[in-house]
Amino acid sequence: MDIRSGLVDSIGNTPLIRLKAASEATGCEILGKAEFLNPGQSVKDRAALYIIKDAVAKGTLKPGGTIVEGTAGNTGIGLALVGNALGFKSVIVIPDTQSQEKKDMLRLCGAELIEVPAVPYKDPNNYVKYSGRLADELAAKSPNGAIWANQFDNVANRQAHIETTGPEIWAQTDGKVDGFTCAVGTGGTLAGIAIALKERNKNVTIALSDPMGAALYHYYKHGELKAEGSSITEGIGQGRITANLEDAPIDDAFQIPDEEALPFVFDLLKHEGLCLGGSSGINVAGAVRLARQMGPGHTIVTILCDYGTRYQSKLFNPAFLKEKNLPAPDWL
Numbered sequence: 259m260d261i262r263s264g265l266v267d268s269i270g271n272t273p274l275i276r277l278k279a280a281s282e283a284t285g286c287e288i289l290g291k292a293e294f295l296n297p298g299q300s301v302k303d304r305a306a307l308y309i310i311k312d313a314v315a316k317g318t319l320k321p322g323g324t325i326v327e328g329t330a331g332n333t334g335i336g337l338a339l340v341g342n343a344l345g346f347k348s349v350i351v352i353p354d355t356q357s358q359e360k361k362d363m364l365r366l367c368g369a370e371l372i373e374v375p376a377v378p379y380k381d382p383n384n385y386v387k388y389s390g391r392l393a394d395e396l397a398a399k400s401p402n403g404a405i406w407a408n409q410f411d412n413v414a415n416r417q418a419h420i421e422t423t424g425p426e427i428w429a430q431t432d433g434k435v436d437g438f439t440c441a442v443g444t445g446g447t448l449a450g451i452a453i454a455l456k457e458r459n460k461n462v463t464i465a466l467s468d469p470m471g472a473a474l475y476h477y478y479k480h481g482e483l484k485a486e487g488s489s490i491t492e493g494i495g496q497g498r499i500t501a502n503l504e505d506a507p508i509d510d511a512f513q514i515p516d517e518e519a520l521p522f523v524f525d526l527l528k529h530e531g532l533c534l535g536g537s538s539g540i541n542v543a544g545a546v547r548l549a550r551q552m553g554p555g556h557t558i559v560t561i562l563c564d565y566g567t568r569y570q571s572k573l574f575n576p577a578f579l580k581e582k583n584l585p586a587p588d589w590l
């Protein structure tokens with residue numbers, strides 16, 4: 259018999275998929291870790307599970323307690339699903355700019371959803387800071403208590419990738435992985451996988467793939483946090499060194515405009531049947547840049563972060579793309 263005991267047991271152990279066109283164009287093996295196949299359809303199920311397990315182990319999250327988090331959506335979906343499976347409530351604070359599909363899914367899960375204006379991190383009403391204050395208030399007044407998941411600075415997030423995603427990639431490639439790249443939201447995925455792979459082989463090249471509007475590309479290239487431009491991608495694009503990113507062994511960085519990333523998303527759907535969100539496009543574009551830099555014959559791994567239907571109203575909406583002067587899929 260091969261039976262998983264519940265949702266929690268069904269997170270992770272995702273397939274590693276060869277991306278045909280990208281591999282053929284570069285002479286490398288370009289492999290995508292299919293995180294969109296997690297039960298919550300994103301890479302963030304792993305962090306949600308580890309954050310909850312850590313809080314339970316520390317005794318801060320008690321039966322019937324509430325999990326509060328500020329999120330672009332995917333972490334909230336993971337927290338709400340794992341919370342439902344383990345008997346916790348969830349209260350999610352989301353910037354109002356995030357896709358309707360993610361907000362609908364959070365409501366469908368039974369999470370309490372609070373939409374706030376999208377303002378920069380330095381503003382006290384930024385969604386992350388708002389969620390931290392709300393957690394304190396709820397902790398003081400809820401009978402079963404409340405915790406703040408704090409995914410950006412809670413290193414239980416990157417621990418999920420140190421203990422699961424990284425070792426899975428190592429095992430799935432028989433240790434033959436030469437390079438890894440992905441974008442950063444909290445940095446949990448990039449830092450955790452970087453630490454896990456470098457522990458096994460210090461010569462694996464780790465590169466950040468940064469969208470426009472994020473400040474990390476300039477930080478890893480020139481030592482200065484500096485942002486320029488903007489991106490329609492969601493869940494990525496960081497302006498500071500989070501606790502999850504601290505001391506991460508990152509060797510190189512690429513800055514990827516949406517114009518370069520979106521054609522990968524459309525082509526992967528039309529020609530390889532992979533329906534992905536925008537951050538996966540940044541990642542695959544980054545993997546192709548890393549492959550070209552390293553030369554043919556290398557094995558490069560990246561993350562296919564979440565499922566594309568989550569962005570039907572934006573990324574796959576020709577009117578929205580036209581308004582932003584971005585390329586659109588030719589069959590829509």
Ligand code: PMP
Binds near residue numbers: 332444
């Ligand atoms: N892609 C998407 C769609 C996401 O929601 C996130 C998480 N915010 C990421 C990528 C980045 O993952 P991480 O937080 O581990 O950096």
